[in-house]
Amino acid sequence: MIWSEAVNSRADLMPKFTDLLENRSVDLQNLNEFAAQRLSKESLGKLAAAFKKAHGENALPVESLSESADLEHLGMKGVVVTSAFRKVLELELGTAAQNKSKIREKVDKVFSWHDLSSLERTNLLDAIALVNDVEAFTIDSVDVCRFRDAKIFGLFVGGRVQINKELLADASATLETLVHEVAHKVGGGDGDKEHVHNL
Numbered sequence: 631m632i633w634s635e636a637v638n639s640r641a642d643l644m645p646k647f648t649d650l651l652e653n654r655s656v657d658l659q660n661l662n663e664f665a666a667q668r669l670s671k672e673s674l675g676k677l678a679a680a681f682k683k684a685h686g687e688n689a690l691p692v693e694s695l696s697e698s699a700d701l702e703h704l705g706m707k708g709v710v711v712t713s714a715f716r717k718v719l720e721l722e723l724g725t726a727a728q729n730k731s732k733i734r735e736k737v738d739k740v741f742s743w744h745d746l747s748s749l750e751r752t753n754l755l756d757a758i759a760l761v762n763d764v765e766a767f768t769i770d771s772v773d774v775c776r777f778r779d780a781k782i783f784g785l786f787v788g789g790r791v792q793i794n795k796e797l798l799a800d801a802s803a804t805l806e807t808l809v810h811e812v813a814h815k816v817g818g819g820d821g822d823k824e825h826v827h828n829l
Contacts, residue, residue, distance in 0.1 A: 631668055634665055634666070634673075641676075648680060652711065652712065654714075661713075663717060674718070674721050681709075681723075688706045690723060691709055691716040691726075694710065701729070701733070706733055738778055739776045741774040745795075750795070754769070756801065760805060771789065776795055783803070793808065810829065813828040815828070816828045
């Protein structure tokens with residue numbers, strides 16, 4: 631807590647504080663969440679900026695090699711840091727689990743009509759027509775994507791359906807995913823009452 635208060639009032643102590651965090655200093659080895667939360671937003675921002683500068687914009691703090699490998703699979707760089715440093719950085723950058731959840735849903739590429747085969751086009755248009763028979767829906771509200779996580783079939787984001795291009799070769803999978811995502815128009819997450827009712 632003393633270090634947190636000192637860094638908040640004296641910016642010149644930031645390099646020393648960072649060094650202590652990175653090098654498992656006895657002074658900070660038992661830094662808990664309460665003490666970390668005493669750091670000002672400005673101090674947290676400076677620490678996070680220094681971390682990104684040292685390790686790259688796509689770097690995130692992790693506690694283990696396995697977490698680092700998980701993030702690399704999703705196109706990020708997991709940097710194993712001390713427990714104390716991770717607790718501080720997570721207040722600004724989020725936990726590995728929070729970031730993995732966000733990253734998985736990121737789109738790597740959005741495809742154009744000319745990128746789709748004739749089978750993919752047909753399956754998509756047929757599925758849209760079937761959905762439109764029940765609820766007003768057109769191709770104007772669809773993005774064909776490749777997600778960072780290939781296990782994501784589709785998402786409903788900002789009133790639009792994002793569908794994984796890999797599904798479009800299968801007419802049933804295309805229709806099933808489109809129905810599932812369009813059902814989110816009424817609100818609610820997967821399995822929520824509103825979503826299930828609309829399905």
